[in-house]
Amino acid sequence: MQWVYLAIAIVSEVAGTMSLRASDGFRKAVWLIPTAIGYLLAFGMLALTLAEGMPVGIAYGIWAACGVAITAVVAKILFDDPLTWLMGLGIVTIAGGVLIIELGAAHH
Structure with a gap:
């Protein structure tokens, strides 16, 4: 269940980050609710992941890496944000x- x-x-x-981007610096207030829900749900699910026994270094590393990669791609699609080959290399x-x-961690 920890992977779910x-x-x-x-x-x-x-989703929270994309909502934050759509809020245009909180000038579009309608996006504040999905931003808050996205981040609250994200941290709640991360807490459950850790409670299920996944090591924090693994959980946070995967969460952060996937978040960066998916956010960059989705932002390119939705907002035409830059996604260069150098950014891809960073991902x-x-x-x-x-x-x-x-x-x-598997060798520990």
Whole structure:
């Protein structure tokens, strides 16, 4: 169940971030509610992930890496934000770092 909670945390965090972007610096108040719900749900699901026993380094690493990658791609699609090859390389580097952390935890 911890992986389901983590997936929901990631999707909720990305949704909250996209809502924050859509709020235009909180000038469009209608986006405040989905922003708050997204972030509250994300942290709640991350808390449940940790309560289920996933190590915090693994959970947070996956959450952050997936959040960065998905947010960059979705922001490109929805808001035409930049997504350059160098940014893509950064995303791959982050994912590699998380993989190394997870592999290291498996040997513990």
